[in-house]
Amino acid sequence: MSELTFTPVIGIEIHIRLKSDSKIFCSCSTNTDAPANTNICPVCMGLPGSLPHLNHRVVEQGMLAGMALNCGIRPKSLFFRKSYFYPDLPKGHQISQCDLPITTSGYIEVHDSEGNLKKIRVHHLHLEEDVGSLHHSASDGRLEGADTSYVDYNRSGTPLAEIVSEPDVASAAEAVEYVTTLRRRVIYSGASDVELEKGMMRFDANVSMKCSDGRWGRKVEVKNMNSFKALERAIEYEIKRQKKIMLSGGEVIQETRHWNDSKGVTTGSRLKEFYRKFIVEPDLPPLYISQEWVNRVRARMPEMPDVRANRYVSEMNLPREVADFITDDKNLADYFESCVKAGANPVRAAHWVRTEVLRVMNEKQLKIQNFMITPEVLAGLVNRVDEGKLSTTQGKEVFDYMCANNCGVDEAVKNLGITEGGVAGSALDEIIKSVLAANPDVLNEIKSGLDKKGKKLKFLQGLVMKESKGQAKPQEVAEAIANAVK
Numbered sequence: 061m062s063e064l065t066f067t068p069v070i071g072i073e074i075h076i077r078l079k080s081d082s083k084i085f086c087s088c089s090t091n092t093d094a095p096a097n098t099n100i101c102p103v104c105m106g107l108p109g110s111l112p113h114l115n116h117r118v119v120e121q122g123m124l125a126g127m128a129l130n131c132g133i134r135p136k137s138l139f140f141r142k143s144y145f146y147p148d149l150p151k152g153h154q155i156s157q158c159d160l161p162i163t164t165s166g167y168i169e170v171h172d173s174e175g176n177l178k179k180i181r182v183h184h185l186h187l188e189e190d191v192g193s194l195h196h197s198a199s200d201g202r203l204e205g206a207d208t209s210y211v212d213y214n215r216s217g218t219p220l221a222e223i224v225s226e227p228d229v230a231s232a233a234e235a236v237e238y239v240t241t242l243r244r245r246v247i248y249s250g251a252s253d254v255e256l257e258k259g260m261m262r263f264d265a266n267v268s269m270k271c272s273d274g275r276w277g278r279k280v281e282v283k284n285m286n287s288f289k290a291l292e293r294a295i296e297y298e299i300k301r302q303k304k305i306m307l308s309g310g311e312v313i314q315e316t317r318h319w320n321d322s323k324g325v326t327t328g329s330r331l332k333e334f335y336r337k338f339i340v341e342p343d344l345p346p347l348y349i350s351q352e353w354v355n356r357v358r359a360r361m362p363e364m365p366d367v368r369a370n371r372y373v374s375e376m377n378l379p380r381e382v383a384d385f386i387t388d389d390k391n392l393a394d395y396f397e398s399c400v401k402a403g404a405n406p407v408r409a410a411h412w413v414r415t416e417v418l419r420v421m422n423e424k425q426l427k428i429q430n431f432m433i434t435p436e437v438l439a440g441l442v443n444r445v446d447e448g449k450l451s452t453t454q455g456k457e458v459f460d461y462m463c464a465n466n467c468g469v470d471e472a473v474k475n476l477g478i479t480e481g482g483v484a485g486s487a488l489d490e491i492i493k494s495v496l497a498a499n500p501d502v503l504n505e506i507k508s509g510l511d512k513k514g515k516k517l518k519f520l521q522g523l524v525m526k527e528s529k530g531q532a533k534p535q536e537v538a539e540a541i542a543n544a545v546k
């Protein structure tokens with residue numbers, strides 16, 4: 061009997077906090093870091109008699125996020141009440157577009173295990189409100205072992221987009237690429253900053269297994285992942301767990317399991333599923349979106365990161381890895397492009413941005429938007445190095461000086477005492493002459509043909525470069541020395 065093989069069948073649900081200063085159904089601030097229960101009102105507390113009012117800015121953010129996932133926008137969508145009882149939900153129901161959502165289907169492209177592009181279909185994106193947050197008194201912040209729990213309703217009513225994929229994901233690696241690509245596209249669209257460390261993106265995964273003998277395992281919903289790493293580990297764990305059950309002839313039970321990140325396991329939920337009931341929200345009319353509104357929002361959509369990366373590869377000759385790296389951060393890519401627009405060679409500019417600019421950003425904990433050297437000034441510096449007016453070493457010195465002193469290239473060059481054009485001509489000949497005179501043994505070895513690998517020649521070049529304080533051009537030095545030892 062041939063060995064059994066298993067194919068994972070995975071669908072992913074993602075919650076993303078949409079960018080908006082005010083909540084989805086009231087004018088309270090969305091600042092969840094404010095002191096507990098200060099950004100609340102009768103609407104987001106669900107007090108009797110209060111009426112929700114839809115924030116149109118949130119609708120536009122939802123449209124942008126949907127467009128980033130290649131979804132269409134539905135001309136009419138509805139809001140529902142999803143009823144359940146839990147302390148984080150004071151009104152006893154959450155307003156959500158669980159049925160008839162704002163978008164139609166879309167897709168995100170990822171690479172399968174053979175490196176081919178495949179589409180992960182997005183079933184839809186819908187708008188909903190977030191619930192309050194619970195803080196438990198136990199030392200690890202978990203519910204277990206806590207004797208008191210506190211509720212903060214600042215988060216109640218902050219706008220969310222829930223994105224539901226079709227079960228097209230076949231591995232943990234595909235899942236990670238799907239959420240990474242999706243996150244990047246949503247950030248580009250301006251719909252959300254999706255700061256992971258602030259809990260702006262949360263994941264649930266539906267995992268089941270298909271066996272080569274025709275058996276299908278039941279679907280298990282895994283909850284509670286809030287990082288890419290947690291998503292990857294939880295899926296890997298669940299695949300292994302279900303495979304083991306099916307290999308031993310057992311049956312996977314359909315259930316909701318919780319990911320325990322510190323223990324690295326999923327555990328069955330002892331809590332019963334909440335009773336959930338959906339009714340159309342009587343306090344909100346249907347949401348109508350005209351084609352004209354869609355067009356207006358679509359006009360705001362920037363070029364998507366993968367499209368941008370492809371353009372860098374095809375039009376600017378950037379290596380794929382560099383193009384992906386730069387487009388990963390929209391602001392960094394904007395900076396790079398301004399630098400190219402100002403006349404810098406793209407490949408060289410990309411190199412400078414990746415090495416020097418990023419190094420200083422990390423050292424000084426700066427965002428690229430606040431970087432002290434403008435892309436236009438950097439372009440000037442890159443060009444001077446390219447034209448050979450400054451050596452690479454000098455270029456870096458100038459760069460560091462500009463960062464430290466907030467000045468332009470000319471001032472840095474002047475204050476550092478650098479002679480543009482570097483050490484060349486007779487000044488270079490002088491240095492070579494003195495280096496050769498100081499190293500007669502090395503010179504003899506080269507002349508008698510003992511330096512087969514050219515190591516001694518390199519050694520002399522190094523000495524000359526050092527002597528010129530990095531102001532000579534390496535190619536010129538190499539040529540001049542080769543001539544001198546003939």
Ligand SMILES: [Zn+2]
Pocket residue numbers: 083086087088099100101102103104105217
């Ligand atoms: Zn409110």
